[in-house]
Amino acid sequence: MADKLIFIVDKNEAICKEVTAWLQEIGFQAKVFEDTELCFNTIDQNPSAICLDMNTSGPSGLSGLEFLKRLRLTNRDIPIMVVTENGDLDSAVEVMKLGAFDYMVKPVEKARLITNIQRAIAMHTMVHKIDRLRGEIEKKHVYKNIIGQSEAIQRVFTQIEEVAEININVLVEGESGTGKELAAKAIHYGSAYKTGPFIAINCGAIPESLQESEFFGHEKGSFTGADHARIGKLEYANNGSLFLDEVGEMSQEMQVKLLRFLQDKTFERLGGNKKINVDLRIISATNRKLEQEVKRGKFREDLYYRLVVYPITMPPLRDRKEDIPLLVNYFLKKFKNEISKIITSVSSSVMESFMKYDWKGNVRQLENVIYRSMVATRTETIELENLPSEIQQNTDHNFITQDTSQNQPTHFATPEPSKAVTATPTIQEMEKNALIKALKISAGNIEQAAKSLGISRATCYRKIKKYQID
Ligand SMILES: Nc1ncnc2c1ncn2[C@@H]1O[C@H](COP(=O)(O)OP(=O)(O)OP(=O)(O)O)[C@@H](O)[C@H]1O
Numbered sequence: 001m002a003d004k005l006i007f008i009v010d011k012n013e014a015i016c017k018e019v020t021a022w023l024q025e026i027g028f029q030a031k032v033f034e035d036t037e038l039c040f041n042t043i044d045q046n047p048s049a050i051c052l053d054m055n056t057s058g059p060s061g062l063s064g065l066e067f068l069k070r071l072r073l074t075n076r077d078i079p080i081m082v083v084t085e086n087g088d089l090d091s092a093v094e095v096m097k098l099g100a101f102d103y104m105v106k107p108v109e110k111a112r113l114i115t116n117i118q119r120a121i122a123m124h125t126m127v128h129k130i131d132r133l134r135g136e137i138e139k140k141h142v143y144k145n146i147i148g149q150s151e152a153i154q155r156v157f158t159q160i161e162e163v164a165e166i167n168i169n170v171l172v173e174g175e176s177g178t179g180k181e182l183a184a185k186a187i188h189y190g191s192a193y194k195t196g197p198f199i200a201i202n203c204g205a206i207p208e209s210l211q212e213s214e215f216f217g218h219e220k221g222s223f224t225g226a227d228h229a230r231i232g233k234l235e236y237a238n239n240g241s242l243f244l245d246e247v248g249e250m251s252q253e254m255q256v257k258l259l260r261f262l263q264d265k266t267f268e269r270l271g272g273n274k275k276i277n278v279d280l281r282i283i284s285a286t287n288r289k290l291e292q293e294v295k296r297g298k299f300r301e302d303l304y305y306r307l308v309v310y311p312i313t314m315p316p317l318r319d320r321k322e323d324i325p326l327l328v329n330y331f332l333k334k335f336k337n338e339i340s341k342i343i344t345s346v347s348s349s350v351m352e353s354f355m356k357y358d359w360k361g362n363v364r365q366l367e368n369v370i371y372r373s374m375v376a377t378r379t380e381t382i383e384l385e386n387l388p389s390e391i392q393q394n395t396d397h398n399f400i401t402q403d404t405s406q407n408q409p410t411h412f413a414t415p416e417p418s419k420a421v422t423a424t425p426t427i428q429e430m431e432k433n434a435l436i437k438a439l440k441i442s443a444g445n446i447e448q449a450a451k452s453l454g455i456s457r458a459t460c461y462r463k464i465k466k467y468q469i470d
């Protein structure tokens, strides 16, 4: 702990000298202030801790209490050891409320002061470390608004990170609703073009006759109805990214023109003859297998190879079902304000049907189902009857209750066969059986049982108590 800087705020010169010596003995540096204001003005030196005599105000008149309040307003979390002449309990409480680490009555013993300072610094460092780790853990499950902890989606995070920094053309493939646009935005916002615009163009939604003008813009009078000159998406996207959504839907004619643009990075507006240069990044997306479209002669091979320099495939939700609890939790939070209802979880049978459902519409479909169910729900938990019927039909009862608010992974535990075949067991019975089985396999080791069920140790204990399992 060498080189830590400690501020001492005290009018008593002898005490200051003594404390300075104590601190130097353990390799700390001390800086003494006779005035709280002066100390406050020097706070940018970021001391590791402050020893503050509450009776020090100095010529500025800034009391110890005011000093603490002001410091709190700056949002700095420097540990403070408060020292007073008298052990008045009320002021002790007030001082601790203001975030002081400890409250000591004079005369202060060397051992206590030193231990407290060391402990405060250690705790402070630990809190920061925990915050940082927590940030890293959260980052793992959320990457630029894309949620997921499955291996498949984590691979996508890595690919986005890899490709964002280099300006090569990316093609994002994947079924509808898998997050292709989210991925494209993540690439844009992770790239050198992030300060420029992200312009999306849906190639499937523009009539063939208007595609060229949409891309390149046009001059006034260039075709019937072109009353004004208009700039196209390529110009809008200058210094940013152009997102070619549903690129497989682009007309053959437009494919040729886009290829020409990609070759020399210049174009002319429709009806114009001035060469326009733009600097942008191209990200395309398709929910068709573009390579097959090439084989079928629907998409130009030369353009395909230009666009697909770096391919990213978004995995369908059915192939990464372990992400469902995280996504459910995310959407419950996302819609909380919009719907103005406090709905914190989904029932275990709802989660079970989600885990079994095929999700042809992928994350978008899950998002819509959560939204609609939240609208339909009157309690804090979404129940099976709030779900669309096609999802309700997916239910059976071989699972353990999920508490989505804790982001726990879902785990299916099969109940004991002999009990499972008896007439429709209740959810509680199923849960109890799963627990008994897990405990049996782990030879009573609660930690292991909890792990195999995908629940926390505390939840496991609670449930053992609830079902009186011994
Ligand atoms: N991993 C994810 N985490 C959070 N939200 C997601 C995720 N994937 C998709 N979504 C959400 O699902 C919806 C659909 O995503 P997006 O528009 O990016 O999909 P898409 O693949 O472009 O779909 P389409 O092919 O139909 O255009 C959006 O509301 C998006 O925010």
Ligand SMILES: [Mg+2]
Residues within 6 Å of the ligand: 180, 181, 245, 285
């Ligand atoms: Mg899309």
